[in-house]
Amino acid sequence: MGDDFLEIISDSQKLENKKKNKSINIKIFTNSIINPLDKIIKYFLNKKSVTSYIEYANFNTILPSNKKEKFHIGLIFWECENLFPNGYNDLEKISLKDCDEFIDSFIRNFEYFLKDLSKFDYLIVKKLSGINYFSNNFEFNSARLIADKINRYLEEQSLKFKNIKLFDDIDLIYSYGTNYYGRKLRNNKLPYYSTDVLVEIGNSISSMILSHFGLGKKVLILDCDKTMWNGIIGEDDNKIIFSTKDKYKDYFLYANKIFERLKNKGVLLAICSKNNFEDVENFFKKKSKELVNFDEFVIKKINWELKSKNILEISNELNLATSSFIFLDDSIHELNEVKTAIKDIDCYLVPSDLDKYKNTLLNIDKIFSYSLFKTGEDTNRTKLYQQEAKRNKIKTNYSYEEYLKNLSLKMFFSNGKNFELKRLAQMTQKTNQFNLTVLRQSEDQLKKKIFSKGYLIYAFSLKDKFGDYGTVGLCQIKKLNDTSVLIENLLMSCRVMGRNAEQSFLNEIVKILKKKKFIDIYGLFSKGQKNKIVEKFYEENGFIKVKEKKKFKYGGNLFVFKSNNVIDKLRLIKINHG
Amino acid sequence: MDKKLKKIFSKIIGIKESSIKPSTSPKNTKKWDSLAHMNLIMALENELKIKFTDNEITEMLTFELVKEIIINKKGVKYKD
Numbered sequence: 001m002g003d004d005f006l007e008i009i010s011d012s013q014k015l016e017n018k019k020k021n022k023s024i025n026i027k028i029f030t031n032s033i034i035n036p037l038d039k040i041i042k043y044f045l046n047k048k049s050v051t052s053y054i055e056y057a058n059f060n061t062i063l064p065s066n067k068k069e070k071f072h073i074g075l076i077f078w079e080c081e082n083l084f085p086n087g088y089n090d091l092e093k094i095s096l097k098d099c100d101e102f103i104d105s106f107i108r109n110f111e112y113f114l115k116d117l118s119k120f121d122y123l124i125v126k127k128l129s130g131i132n133y134f135s136n137n138f139e140f141n142s143a144r145l146i147a148d149k150i151n152r153y154l155e156e157q158s159l160k161f162k163n164i165k166l167f168d169d170i171d172l173i174y175s176y177g178t179n180y181y182g183r184k185l186r187n188n189k190l191p192y193y194s195t196d197v198l199v200e201i202g203n204s205i206s207s208m209i210l211s212h213f214g215l216g217k218k219v220l221i222l223d224c225d226k227t228m229w230n231g232i233i234g235e236d237d238n239k240i241i242f243s244t245k246d247k248y249k250d251y252f253l254y255a256n257k258i259f260e261r262l263k264n265k266g267v268l269l270a271i272c273s274k275n276n277f278e279d280v281e282n283f284f285k286k287k288s289k290e291l292v293n294f295d296e297f298v299i300k301k302i303n304w305e306l307k308s309k310n311i312l313e314i315s316n317e318l319n320l321a322t323s324s325f326i327f328l329d330d331s332i333h334e335l336n337e338v339k340t341a342i343k344d345i346d347c348y349l350v351p352s353d354l355d356k357y358k359n360t361l362l363n364i365d366k367i368f369s370y371s372l373f374k375t376g377e378d379t380n381r382t383k384l385y386q387q388e389a390k391r392n393k394i395k396t397n398y399s400y401e402e403y404l405k406n407l408s409l410k411m412f413f414s415n416g417k418n419f420e421l422k423r424l425a426q427m428t429q430k431t432n433q434f435n436l437t438v439l440r441q442s443e444d445q446l447k448k449k450i451f452s453k454g455y456l457i458y459a460f461s462l463k464d465k466f467g468d469y470g471t472v473g474l475c476q477i478k479k480l481n482d483t484s485v486l487i488e489n490l491l492m493s494c495r496v497m498g499r500n501a502e503q504s505f506l507n508e509i510v511k512i513l514k515k516k517k518f519i520d521i522y523g524l525f526s527k528g529q530k531n532k533i534v535e536k537f538y539e540e541n542g543f544i545k546v547k548e549k550k551k552f553k554y555g556g557n558l559f560v561f562k563s564n565n566v567i568d569k570l571r572l573i574k575i576n577h578g
Numbered sequence: 579m580d581k582k583l584k585k586i587f588s589k590i591i592g593i594k595e596s597s598i599k600p601s602t603s604p605k606n607t608k609k610w611d612s613l614a615h616m617n618l619i620m621a622l623e624n625e626l627k628i629k630f631t632d633n634e635i636t637e638m639l640t641f642e643l644v645k646e647i648i649i650n651k652k653g654v655k656y657k658d
Contacts, residue, residue, distance in 0.1 A: 009590055
């Protein structure tokens with residue numbers, strides 16, 4: 001937050017804009033001038049160490065180009081005003097018949113675009129807005145009628161095609177009012193939106209993009225005093241808090257409602273507070289009607305340690321990067337301490353003017369709403385992590401081997417076609433750490449490989465006595481010839497790291513490949529932004545580095561399996577083949 | 579007086595502050611293309627809290643002219 005337009009453009013200017021192996025490639029389709037939105041998106045992606053290539057399609061068109069090019073993201077950014085030949089100037093002259101023609105024309109274009117949807121892994125479409133601030137016309141008019149009908153159509157499409165996601169900026173229109181627009185659309189060649197709004201739009205869209213690649217916000221860490229309630233429980237009279245004497249109690253009731261709502265959407269809530277644990281726990285019990293249930297917090301760090309230390313521990317225990325955290329606290333001093341120690345965390349301050357607290361909460365709510373995918377798995381997140389906490393409890397009492405034995409792990413190993421395609425593709429998009437080559441695949445690309453004779457695709461799901469982790473591993477193997485294969489990518493969800501599952505998985509793969517009479521089994525490691533953890537995976541599991549690279553088009557380090565090595569030494573996971 | 583303006587020019591167009599002269603223009607500065615011009619106007623408006631008219635935008639042909647237009651704009655107190 002608080003990113004300045006001049007700095008954004010200046011910093012973004014210095015970034016390279018080239019299609020690269022690991023860059024996220026984005027194409028923007030627009031009918032209004034939105035420059036420099038590309039630079040703003042690039043800036044926010046780069047802030048999270050994500051490189052990007054962004055280009056604009058021809059102005060005023062949503063026709064995909066004839067070239068056989070593929071993009072990770074397509075961004076359709078159309079403004080209602082520009083659908084009319086003279087903007088909103090002749091809005092009053094437009095008949096209902098004309099309205100239908102505008103709607104039909106947009107839908108025709110969009111349907112044509114959908115035919116080529118496979119060129120994009122993920123499509124973000126901005127909803128149209130029919131509100132015209134310049135004439136101060138909030139009344140229902142033809143523009144709103146057209147925008148509403150087109151938006152309804154877009155909503156239907158987003159339900160039909162799972163890779164279409166809508167971006168709605170109506171909250172920005174209401175909060176910025178006339179400052180939403182920089183100038184009238186038809187007046188000159190400058191952007192329609194004010195610079196502040198462009199920055200907010202760019203930030204929100206980059207959140208949606210990051211989330212698609214598993215880099216969105218997942219955890220909200222909350223301080224207690226003056227953040228969840230108005231007062232200090234160790235010092236103030238606890239009876240006043242949330243009583244009629246508490247002038248600002250409504251703001252904090254609202255805050256707790258937002259936290260509860262976020263938790264229900266799949267956000268993990270955690271507490272990081274300098275307090276006595278018992279005092280806080282008792283207060284939560286006493287105020288159970290007003291506050292989020294104490295048990296809903298996946299981790300509670302209530303002690304007198306440095307907050308940055310506690311937050312790093314939360315990251316460690318949840319196995320989630322601090323870049324996926326938002327930290328909310330009322331003390332600028334605490335926020336600075338955290339921000340200095342943890343560069344990539346996003347911090348929000350509870351404003352001293354509590355009338356502004358609602359806006360802060362809405363901003364946080366918005367960032368999370370762009371970060372989340374509404375799948376069953378995501379809304380169950382708190383449960384999954386609570387199961388994990390139970391596992392961690394037994395972990396402390398046993399040795400590593402005993403702990404794994406105690407979990408009674410069961411792996412279901414099978415051909416890729418026996419798993420949900422959507423989940424397999426999602427793993428290639430969202431897994432960043434245990435991902436040997438960070439090869440991102442769309443559902444279509446993966447489906448082709450699963451049914452191709454040139455590929456062998458295997459996956460696995462895992463469960464233990466505490467619960468089911470779901471589908472968590474995928475391996476794509478390319479047949480090079482009758483005797484050799486290349487493991488093009490092997491990945492595993494970070495939620496099952498540290499269970500020896502990767503070794504059991506690789507072991508099963510090698511066994512099957514040998515059964516199929518493949519002699520040379522190659523494995524590839526290609527460096528991504530966050531996969532350093534698996535840099536030595538092949539070497540640690542019976543493979544040796546190939547010094548002389550064969551003619552592979554892939555970049556990275558190549559390894560070959562040494563035939564008599566044992567991969568899975570522990571053999572603690574029961575394997576079921578399907 | 580030039581300091582703030584030069585800083586904005588340098589950051590947006592991507593050229594060194596020391597290389598900016600009164601005669602610096604899109605014609606003699608490769609990086610000052612139409613997109614950079616657009617960003618420049620937005621940044622100037624944002625930093626100096628002013629709004630340019632269409633005519634002013636088309637008249638901004640050199641660094642010196644941009645400076646004059648800003649000074650002449652009513653209500654702008656221009657200080658370093």
